[in-house]
Amino acid sequence: MADYTGHASCPFARLPYRETALITLMNARRIALSLGAAICLTATVHAAAPAAADAAFLKEAALDGQFDIQSSRLAERLGHNEAVKKYAAQMVDDNRRIENALKKLAMDKKVDLPVGPGDAHHAALKKLSAQKGDAFDRAYMEQAGPKRQAASLKQFQQAAANAKDKDVRAFAQEMVPVLTDHHTRAVETAAALKK
Numbered sequence: 001m002a003d004y005t006g007h008a009s010c011p012f013a014r015l016p017y018r019e020t021a022l023i024t025l026m027n028a029r030r031i032a033l034s035l036g037a038a039i040c041l042t043a044t045v046h047a048a049a050p051a052a053a054d055a056a057f058l059k060e061a062a063l064d065g066q067f068d069i070q071s072s073r074l075a076e077r078l079g080h081n082e083a084v085k086k087y088a089a090q091m092v093d094d095n096r097r098i099e100n101a102l103k104k105l106a107m108d109k110k111v112d113l114p115v116g117p118g119d120a121h122h123a124a125l126k127k128l129s130a131q132k133g134d135a136f137d138r139a140y141m142e143q144a145g146p147k148r149q150a151a152s153l154k155q156f157q158q159a160a161a162n163a164k165d166k167d168v169r170a171f172a173q174e175m176v177p178v179l180t181d182h183h184t185r186a187v188e189t190a191a192a193l194k195k
Helices: 017-048 052-078 082-108 119-129 133-144 146-162 166-194
Strands: none
Touching: 052 082, 052 119, 052 133, 052 146, 052 166, 082 133, 082 166, 119 133, 133 146, 133 166, 146 166
């Protein structure tokens, strides 16, 4: 077997041809495996990201949930009517649980959720916090009552039926009964205020 007699600076210059070919083949395999791993990793990361509509649903649910929590905490403090205070306490408890599940799902799906309620919600909270007594109760139920809960329920029902990501769809399906209860309680509490 003849020795490979290539250029003197080549690290394989003194190795036989078969050994040089074997080293080159091993390097090619390492490169191919590295590229394959990079492609698989990229595909996995892209597969984990939900569709734009699903991500938008998660973000909107986070904003609305923060508004429900903050407005209900105001109602616990400033509310006059006991039915309103009871409704508000239930809203805080339920929305905290929803928020925790939503944060976990968003983290798993690599969706950045907004922190706190949005600008429109801030304005409504500011206006609400200026109210006192019965006027506060009416304003709170107008902001966080039947209309608001019906809109939230509809949003979750649509995601439960149409979300592309199975985990987002399952989350929405799991929360629909809770939001149905919120709507029912909101209607009952609003009716109690009118008596």
